Amino acid sequence: MSHSSMNAGLSRRQLLQAGGALLFAAECPITFATKANAAGGGAMMNSFVRIDPSNVITMLANHSEFGNGAYTVMTMMLAEELDVDYRAIQIEAAPTSPDYYSPLFREYLTAGSVTTGSTWLPMRTAGAKARAMLIEAAAQVWGVSQAELSTEAGEVYHARTGQRRPYGQLLESIHRLKIMPPETVSLKDPSDFKVLGKPTQRYEGAAKVDGSAQFGIDLKLPGMLHGAIARPPVHGGRVVSFDATAALKMPGVVKVKAIGAGVVVLAKSYWQAQKARGELNITWDRGDNDGVSSEQFYRDYRALAEQPGILAEDIGDALGALSGADRVIESVYEMPLLAHATLEPLNCIAQVSENACTIWSGTQYQSNDQEVISRFLGIPQEQVTVHRPLMGGSFGRRSSKTADFTVEAVEAAMGESVPVKIIWSREEDIRSGHYRPLFVHKMRGSLDASGMPDAWHQVAVGQSLMQGSKHDPAYMVRGIDIYSLDGCLQEPFGVFPYGTSYQIPHHRVESHNAPRVGIVPQEWRSVGHTHTGIAYECFLDELADAGEIDPLELRLRLTKGHARMNRVLRVLREKSQWDEPLGAGRGRGMAARIYSVSPIAQAVEVSVADNGDFTIDRVVCVLDCGFAVNPLGIEGQVEGGIAFGLGGAAFGNIDIVNGEVQQSNFHDYPVIRMPQMPKVEVHILPSDEPPTGVGEQATAPIAPAVANALFNATGRRVRRFPLSSQGFKLV
Amino acid sequence: MKLTVNGTEVDIASEGDTPLLWVLRDELDLVGTKYGCGMAQCGACTVHLAGQPVRSCVTPVSAAAGKAVVTIEGQADGAALTAVQRAWLETDVAQCGYCQSGQIMVATALLKENPAPTDEQIDTAMAGNVCRCGTYPRIRKAVHLAAKLIASEAMV
Numbered sequence: 001m002s003h004s005s006m007n008a009g010l011s012r013r014q015l016l017q018a019g020g021a022l023l024f025a026a027e028c029p030i031t032f033a034t035k036a037n038a039a040g041g042g043a044m045m046n047s048f049v050r051i052d053p054s055n056v057i058t059m060l061a062n063h064s065e066f067g068n069g070a071y072t073v074m075t076m077m078l079a080e081e082l083d084v085d086y087r088a089i090q091i092e093a094a095p096t097s098p099d100y101y102s103p104l105f106r107e108y109l110t111a112g113s114v115t116t117g118s119t120w121l122p123m124r125t126a127g128a129k130a131r132a133m134l135i136e137a138a139a140q141v142w143g144v145s146q147a148e149l150s151t152e153a154g155e156v157y158h159a160r161t162g163q164r165r166p167y168g169q170l171l172e173s174i175h176r177l178k179i180m181p182p183e184t185v186s187l188k189d190p191s192d193f194k195v196l197g198k199p200t201q202r203y204e205g206a207a208k209v210d211g212s213a214q215f216g217i218d219l220k221l222p223g224m225l226h227g228a229i230a231r232p233p234v235h236g237g238r239v240v241s242f243d244a245t246a247a248l249k250m251p252g253v254v255k256v257k258a259i260g261a262g263v264v265v266l267a268k269s270y271w272q273a274q275k276a277r278g279e280l281n282i283t284w285d286r287g288d289n290d291g292v293s294s295e296q297f298y299r300d301y302r303a304l305a306e307q308p309g310i311l312a313e314d315i316g317d318a319l320g321a322l323s324g325a326d327r328v329i330e331s332v333y334e335m336p337l338l339a340h341a342t343l344e345p346l347n348c349i350a351q352v353s354e355n356a357c358t359i360w361s362g363t364q365y366q367s368n369d370q371e372v373i374s375r376f377l378g379i380p381q382e383q384v385t386v387h388r389p390l391m392g393g394s395f396g397r398r399s400s401k402t403a404d405f406t407v408e409a410v411e412a413a414m415g416e417s418v419p420v421k422i423i424w425s426r427e428e429d430i431r432s433g434h435y436r437p438l439f440v441h442k443m444r445g446s447l448d449a450s451g452m453p454d455a456w457h458q459v460a461v462g463q464s465l466m467q468g469s470k471h472d473p474a475y476m477v478r479g480i481d482i483y484s485l486d487g488c489l490q491e492p493f494g495v496f497p498y499g500t501s502y503q504i505p506h507h508r509v510e511s512h513n514a515p516r517v518g519i520v521p522q523e524w525r526s527v528g529h530t531h532t533g534i535a536y537e538c539f540l541d542e543l544a545d546a547g548e549i550d551p552l553e554l555r556l557r558l559t560k561g562h563a564r565m566n567r568v569l570r571v572l573r574e575k576s577q578w579d580e581p582l583g584a585g586r587g588r589g590m591a592a593r594i595y596s597v598s599p600i601a602q603a604v605e606v607s608v609a610d611n612g613d614f615t616i617d618r619v620v621c622v623l624d625c626g627f628a629v630n631p632l633g634i635e636g637q638v639e640g641g642i643a644f645g646l647g648g649a650a651f652g653n654i655d656i657v658n659g660e661v662q663q664s665n666f667h668d669y670p671v672i673r674m675p676q677m678p679k680v681e682v683h684i685l686p687s688d689e690p691p692t693g694v695g696e697q698a699t700a701p702i703a704p705a706v707a708n709a710l711f712n713a714t715g716r717r718v719r720r721f722p723l724s725s726q727g728f729k730l731v
Numbered sequence: 732m733k734l735t736v737n738g739t740e741v742d743i744a745s746e747g748d749t750p751l752l753w754v755l756r757d758e759l760d761l762v763g764t765k766y767g768c769g770m771a772q773c774g775a776c777t778v779h780l781a782g783q784p785v786r787s788c789v790t791p792v793s794a795a796a797g798k799a800v801v802t803i804e805g806q807a808d809g810a811a812l813t814a815v816q817r818a819w820l821e822t823d824v825a826q827c828g829y830c831q832s833g834q835i836m837v838a839t840a841l842l843k844e845n846p847a848p849t850d851e852q853i854d855t856a857m858a859g860n861v862c863r864c865g866t867y868p869r870i871r872k873a874v875h876l877a878a879k880l881i882a883s884e885a886m887v
Binding site for chain 1: 854860
């Protein structure tokens with residue numbers, strides 16, 4: 001890891017302004033009550049750090065906290081360089097202005113597991129530069145050399161004289177002495193780390209055991225009305241007319257009106273609104289999606305998969321090799337629509353005035369919310385203020401490109417003099433949401449004389465996440481959505497520097513963008529890997545079986561050109577006791593994926609009863625995520641990523657019939673529960689590479705690893721998901 | 732209608748069929764108790780009613796009249812967390828944290844009934860509580876730790 005003098009994260013302009021914020025704070029302490037105004041007014045722009053005279057250190061966090069641990073790793077980074085207790089740092093959600101946009105996405109967006117990697121230098125640099133200014137001030141005030149000064153626990157310390165001064169008491173001197181942030185600063189050498197790399201408890205953990213953590217759904221504003229929306233039975237349906245006579249007679253009901261999303265009941269309390277919604281009499285136009293069904297998607301996609309798609313990669317001569325092969329192995333993998341089912345249902349509070357709008361929203365995607373609302377209301381983007389509370393899970397759902405759950409609250413609040421809060425019921429969440437798109441992958445492969453994969457031909461069919469969106473130019477390559485082929489290509493593709501770690505001599509991959517009908521597709525934790533992982537890793541398992549080569553041995557051979565994955569696989573072999581036989585009724589399977597640039601592999605042991613009921617006895621997970629910033633957090637994300645992917649693979653299924661989603665709540669859209677959760681052993685490989693995020697990494701391999709283990713135990717290959725639809729019930 | 736919530740008697744204005752959950756959240760501003768499903772499928776809304784864990788999303792407030800309701804806010808005595816809460820913190824259980832009020836309320840009730848539960852007993856008792864972040868392994872660990880903390884405190 002490079003840790004020499006650097007200022008890679010912040011430009012000179014930004015640093016000057018960061019220093020300016022420090023000075024500003026010294027002259028004019030900013031209280032939490034006015035933080036939004038101060039930020040919006042520009043005085044605090046481009047600063048991640050604010051220190052006030054009472055020595056309260058505030059970090060402006062430009063990434064969302066939804067369980068991902070963003071607030072923990074970011075405060076750890078700042079704390080390390082600034083020598084303060086990470087838990088003593090106050091966090092404010094940074095304002096939604098371009099200065100705080102992710103340098104990677106050029107938007108205010110928390111996604112793609114990039115938070116740790118993309119804040120690694122900026123947050124440390126911000127802390128180190130602030131520290132350098134404090135040291136310089138103390139040296140001048142005390143008339144000693146900077147080299148004699150050290151910092152600890154929020155104070156500058158002079159060992160020889162025993163003098164100490166809290167940072168907050170040096171702000172006036174910084175201002176008076178006109179101390180400017182240094183051009184460059186040395187970041188700590190990893191061997192000196194006191195916080196980074198150490199298992200560290202969650203920053204906001206205490207508030208999450210006593211009920212005091214404030215999620216969006218918990219916020220209450222003076223005079224606020226609560227809204228419940230009756231949504232069309234079919235995605236894209238519209239209200240023709242409605243009769244609210246009965247609803248308006250219900251207790252607490254203030255108003256009923258039609259909005260784009262449906263008919264909204266506004267009431268004094270949420271329960272009153274929800275109850276009155278049941279009394280509405282609505283005539284719907286079911287719209288263009290009336291005839292849509294999941295089964296039709298499967299039929300259409302299977303037919304498309306037989307047609308040539310847009311060619312993404314053609315290494316060697318896969319078609320020639322397959323046509324000349326003695327034996328061609330052929331399979332079709334089918335993955336259903338999936339809902340995110342964040343446990344905190346979607347919600348948003350909006351207040352609209354003549355030329356401004358304020359929302360309180362648990363969102364991953366502030367700049368887009370701001371943009372969509374500004375377009376919707378016809379007001380300048382900077383007139384839309386976004387307050388971002390903690391989120392009760394997200395998994396991709398709160399990065400809505402349509403800003404669906406945000407803009408509807410704005411529409412509901414239009415014309416009201418008070419803020420309006422919309423909460424989605426669980427039924428709305430399951431039926432009216434955005435979904436992991438349904439995908440079909442047609443796979444063909446052949447083997448060489450030694451039994452190793454020789455030719456690979458894959459055709460992916462599904463709705464594109466990015467087609468036609470504002471991300472189209474960056475994430476669509478020659479009409480191909482790069483997420484549709486996540487981890488399936490051997491060569492770099494678009495903005496993705498990575499693909500698969502395997503090298504197969506003849507490798508051809510094609511893609512079809514299925515028509516955008518029926519649903520709105522949405523990223524789901526680990527995005528394309530949720531389906532490409534299954535298709536790629538299960539079919540590779542089929543080839544291993546056909547060539548009579550152990551699946552892990554096969555992957556070791558295929559990754560000879562990829563040192564990091566090869567190391568992960570070698571450790572997995574050892575840690576999982578891969579080569580030790582299992583008893584009857586048991587089976588072992590594995591899968592390996594590159595998420596971002598980081599390799600991960602999992603070995604799964606299952607026990608399967610004659611009736612197909614199965615338990616997962618053990619998951620061994622080996623990952624390389626570069627420098628492990630917070631091993632305790634990583635372990636939690638790995639366990640959680642596995643749980644999330646496992647639930648989806650085992651029984652996740654959104655089924656559409658005649659345009660209507662058939663599932664509605666946790667009884668018919670089951671998610672993984674405690675008894676089904678396997679024991680997970682996490683092995684984080686030591687690394688000096690820069691850190692990469694782990695929020696989605698562990699979700700990628702779990703589904704194929706389990707399916708491969710079931711095959712190993714029973715000889716039965718699942719090619720349509722979820723597993724429960726094929727007679728395998730996770731108990 | 733009167734309720735005793737976390738030891739304090741309160742007058743309730745909501746209609747009697749209002750679920751206890753929404754009375755706690757919207758009328759009494761006790762928002763630590765969470766809405767997750769509205770049909771007793773996820774456990775996020777668990778509170779103790781007359782000492783027993785109940786799903787407040789399907790409990791009409793009229794059914795709680797005159798009875799003692801204890802919520803997550805009634806667990807810690809001032810700043811002093813309960814053994815279960817301390818175990819949760821120590822084990823670093825929470826991720827998003829949304830389900831954890833309900834998890835803690837169920838675990839607290841479990842440990843009153845069964846001071847030293849096995850993994851299997853924990854799984855059974857907690858099976859009604861969904862955690863989408865998948866903190867289940869740490870919940871198991873934290874329940875065991877809480878059992879130890881309670882036992883060692885009882886010996887003092």
